[in-house]
Amino acid sequence: MKNRKTKHVKNGSSQNNNVESTSDSPSLSGLSSTALSIGAVSIIFLSIFVVYTSDLLPKTLRKSDLPPISTKGGWRLASDNVLQKFGSSKCTVTRKDAKYFTNAEFEKDFRFKKPLIVSFDNGASGWTTPESWSVESLKKEYGDWLVYSGSSLEIVRRGGNGNVESSFTEFVDQLIRSKDDKGEPLYIFDRMFYNDSSLPTTLKPPKYFEIKDGRDDSIFFLGASSSGVSFHKHADAWNGVIYGEKRWFLYPVNHTPPGGVYPGFTQIEWFEKVYPLLPESEKPIECVQKAGEILYLPEGTYHGTINMGDTVAIGIQRKKASTKQEKLVYEELNRRNSLNGKLSEKEKADTHTEILHLYEELHTLLPESTEVMMKLGQTYGEHGHVEKGLELTLKAIDKDPYFVLAYLNKADLLNKLDKIEEAEDSYKKAIELNPNLWDVHAQYGSFLVNHKRPEDAIKHFKRGIELSPKQQGFYNMLRHAQKMMGDDEEAEKTERLMKQLFNRRN
Incomplete structure (x- = not known):
């Protein structure tokens, strides 16, 4: 070829x-990867950047009419x-x-x-x-x-690029x-x-x-x-x-x-x-x-x-970008991308602070934007201003009751405030809005693992694999939850499956 x-x-x-x-x-406004960090468990779905050849497409593909x-x-x-x-x-x-x-x-x-x-x-x-x-x-x-x-x-998740070759x-x-x-x-x-x-x-x-x-x-x-x-x-x-x-x-x-x-x-x-x-x-x-x-x-x-x-x-x-607000959006993405480079701890801290200030300026320019509300709320949470972040996130949800990712952010902020039942309700609401979005199963499953409920978490990691079978992070977390259950046999099966699926591409 x-x-x-x-x-x-x-x-x-x-x-x-x-x-x-x-x-x-940057070509598209939005996140380009999903990194989940809740309590003791942190999972990064690295395979989101993998380019698949057509022979590695899910076997569920079927001929159209x-x-x-x-x-x-x-x-x-x-x-x-x-x-x-x-x-x-x-x-x-x-x-x-x-x-x-x-x-x-x-x-x-x-x-x-x-x-x-x-x-x-x-x-x-x-x-x-x-x-x-x-x-x-x-x-x-x-x-x-x-x-x-x-x-x-x-x-869109990949910043405006196809991933199937x-x-x-x-x-x-x-x-x-x-x-x-x-x-x-x-x-x-x-x-x-x-x-x-x-x-x-x-x-x-x-x-x-x-x-x-x-x-x-x-x-x-x-x-x-x-x-x-x-x-x-x-x-x-x-x-x-x-x-x-x-x-x-x-x-x-x-x-x-x-x-x-x-x-x-x-x-x-x-x-x-x-x-x-x-x-x-x-x-x-x-x-x-x-x-x-x-x-x-x-x-x-x-x-x-x-x-x-x-x-x-x-x-x-x-x-x-040419307009003031879009220049700020592009600058925020550039700053966030720079965090993947070799920065000192001070440089990283300074960059996070700059990102916060960019979102605050965007919120001033676009006070009715629920996207800006949610992302500023998320950023406040990252800086330890959890109550302030939750207030903005709730405002975004009030304006847009279909905002799935805002419910995920709400759940994360409530979890940080040790409001566990309310956090779980927010995860369930996100799943109710879109049970076919793999992100909700990844984050809810991670939440359940952190709260010592591996059996419940396994259901969501398995559902995540059904929805996105090329996400290696799901298999890692499934294996982790199976080990927590003491089910070494199933954990070994998951390990073998991972080797079959992912070693062939490495």
């Missing part, structure tokens, strides 16, 4: 050549069932015709202000060469190139037609494919969507119906759909999506469980983006998507 990361771009393309995400240009007959560019169009389930005629995003829309109007009325969809008389032909993005063309040119895909929630042809011929236990297909969310290809030479967007070397990053998207990405936000960006359709759910920077971020739900789970219960005041800005249209996302706009039909798209995103 050709390693396309070392392949030269054809035709000497200069647009975004060799652009990569850097430490000062037969694809619809209708295709365009070789890509499957959305079936009637898909359109009935996910389609909508509602559109609260401004639409403009590129023929009559000027750069001055864009800068005055939309830049950093509100989302926009731009349509073209000739569809995608108005800004690219659709034939270059067809199944036949992409497989011919890049069939043996590596691509990276993932599910909607896991892509396959060839492009393997994805198109097999993985795109498969679904996991949650009914969600894998979605190519790849930050290198477009840059390494000759596709940049096909783009000719309007001036207001001009692409500049060094300033802009790019993402290649490809997924089947019901694939997509969960809520996140980042610097200024636009997203152009060449084939397929994409339903967007948007919230302004000061309005965290109900359910919270980083997500407590996959986008499909959110659409099915949370969206129908929302009052009008909590409903998102939304629209279905058609093939050939470009959607502009102002910096800091929360967004989640669901694809309809095989959807091929390109995203262009600025590397660095």
Whole structure:
């Protein structure tokens, strides 16, 4: 299989050549790993960063229904069932015709202000060469190139990167037609494919969507119906759909999506469980983006998507933030990432203090943001201001009763205050909201181990393994709980299973 990361771009393309995400240009707002530390037990789910090849995917993958007959560019169009389930005629995003829309109007009325969809008389032909993005063309040119895909929630969890490695042809011929236990297909969310290809030479967007070397990053998207990405936000960006359709759910920077971020739900789970219960005041800005249209996302706009039909798209995103609040978000992430480096104890303490001050400033700028409330509350707890942290966390939950991760933070803070029963109730509430989120089972199981209840903890670690079978941390904690029970035979079985599963990748 050709390693396309070392392949030269054809035709000497200069647009975004060799652009990569850097430490000062985080792609998605949210946590990128889960570290749990409660009392005497600390578990870190290191395998969250593992890249899996397609042969290591969970055996629960099953073939989806037969694809619809209708295709365009070789890509499957959305079936009637898909359109009935996910389609909508509602559109609260401004639409403009590129023929009559000027750069001055864009800068005055939309830049950093509100989302926009731009349509073209000739569809995608108005800004690219659709034939270059067809199944036949992409497989011919890049069939043996590596691509990276993932599910909607896991892509966000990993900072906007897929974690399943396959060839492009393997994805198109097999993985795109498969679904996991949650009914969600894998979605190519790849930050290198477009840059390494000759596709940049096909783009000719309007001036207001001009692409500049060094300033802009790019993402290649490809997924089947019901694939997509969960809520996140980042610097200024636009997203152009060449084939397929994409339903967007948007919230302004000061309005965290109900359910919270980083997500407590996959986008499909959110659409099915949370969206129908929302009052009008909590409903998102939304629209279905058609093939050939470009959607502009102002910096800091929360967004989640669901694809309809095989959807091929390109995203262009600025590397660095421009607005005051998003600069603070990026700075916080940079500071937190620096903690993974070689710092002295004093430098670590100073960095933690700087992170606290950044969240306090963000809270001043965005006082109604439940994401900021929850993260500031969590940070106060880390600094020993547990009561203050709990107060903010409770306020976030009061504003957003679907905020799964806020309930987990509430439980941790209550545990620190030795309010054990209340803490356990909060864990149970998180599980009630989303029993399919592996984080809740990891944290609740760890809590139970610390409170000498290994038998109860084992149930949650086993459930965590069912939900995320490649998380080595679950096996470690399961083995630990089995030893606490005195069940050496089961602990040895878990040890052997770990060697079978993880040694093959090391």
